[in-house]
Amino acid sequence: MIPELSNPSVCMRDPQRVQEILQSMVKAGSNTVQVISDFDMTLTRFAYNGKRCPTCHNILDNSNLISNDCKIELKELLNTYYPIEIDSSRSIEEKLPLMVEWWTKAHELLVQQKIRKDLLAMVVQESDAMLREGYKLLFDHLYEHSIPLLIFSAGIGDILEEVIRQAGVFHPNVKVFSNYMDFDESGELRAFKGELIHIYNKREGALLNTGHFQELRTRPNVLLLGDSLGDLTMADGVHDMENILKIGFLNDKVNTISHSHGLYNVSIPLTSL
Numbered sequence: 001m002i003p004e005l006s007n008p009s010v011c012m013r014d015p016q017r018v019q020e021i022l023q024s025m026v027k028a029g030s031n032t033v034q035v036i037s038d039f040d041m042t043l044t045r046f047a048y049n050g051k052r053c054p055t056c057h058n059i060l061d062n063s064n065l066i067s068n069d070c071k072i073e074l075k076e077l078l079n080t081y082y083p084i085e086i087d088s089s090r091s092i093e094e095k096l097p098l099m100v101e102w103w104t105k106a107h108e109l110l111v112q113q114k115i116r117k118d119l120l121a122m123v124v125q126e127s128d129a130m131l132r133e134g135y136k137l138l139f140d141h142l143y144e145h146s147i148p149l150l151i152f153s154a155g156i157g158d159i160l161e162e163v164i165r166q167a168g169v170f171h172p173n174v175k176v177f178s179n180y181m182d183f184d185e186s187g188e189l190r191a192f193k194g195e196l197i198h199i200y201n202k203r204e205g206a207l208l209n210t211g212h213f214q215e216l217r218t219r220p221n222v223l224l225l226g227d228s229l230g231d232l233t234m235a236d237g238v239h240d241m242e243n244i245l246k247i248g249f250l251n252d253k254v255n256t257i258s259h260s261h262g263l264y265n266v267s268i269p270l271t272s273l
């Protein structure tokens with residue numbers, strides 16, 4: 001077993017199975033592997049020095065590109081819907097329309113702010129956005145071994161890209177599926193592009209992007225990194241999957257069914273990081 005997995009706080013519902021999957025992947029070789037990862041609170045840190053780190057949306061919401069009145073409205077949305085997102089007593093069916101409502105209302109508010117594309121880099125620079133410890137090793141290692149990394153995020157693609165660009169790890173092997181902003185010819189935000197991606201429709205998003213997975217059909221071994229129930233379906237577009245190892249970061253969803261029912265092969269609590 002790799003040493004990190006022997007950390008006593010790391011939970012595995014079936015360590016033997018994890019070992020078998022890893023052995024099988026190692027035997028098949030790195031040219032058969034692809035990595036599919038969520039972004040917010042999976043590749044980024046959940047908290048630093050006791051303070052919550054921002055999601056892609058929060059980076060923008062807290063910035064000086066947003067008026068004070070709009071900040072109040074976005075904060076009210078966060079206070080209303082985030083507790084619903086992490087409420088393990090509600091079913092996905094119950095939460096899904098409410099999540100669509102949250103994302104839709106927040107994006108409408110952001111569009112009203114006429115955000116300028118050329119100011120996004122500064123906003124990220126001035127934010128508390130922080131990738132997880134060890135991120136450089138992960139991104140650089142995947143690049144050096146030509147392993148594709150798909151980041152599948154319900155956050156904001158333009159912000160996400162800027163976070164990894166500023167961290168110096170936006171390598172050519174990285175591809176992003178996310179909500180991208182649509183700017184007019186003067187560089188002002190006028191809408192969000194394409195189908196909305198929220199936390200519970202990543203499966204549909206994966207199935208819509210068949211071209212990407214078709215290109216990677218020689219890579220049937222998948223390492224999936226996520227932090228929620230919705231992230232478990234991110235690999236549903238992968239052709240002829242042979243092995244999948246699902247690693248979940250517990251964050252503040254410690255009691256959610258995705259982890260407590262062992263849907264992730266490996267669960268990593270906040271305290272072990």
Ligand SMILES: Nc1ccn([C@@H]2O[C@H](COP(=O)(O)O)[C@@H](O)[C@H]2O)c(=O)n1
Binds near residue numbers: 103
């Ligand atoms: N207005 C919003 C909407 C969503 N969020 C958070 O973003 C997270 C989604 O991003 P992933 O990279 O994890 O797919 C989600 O967990 C929401 O809490 C937000 O902060 N503001």
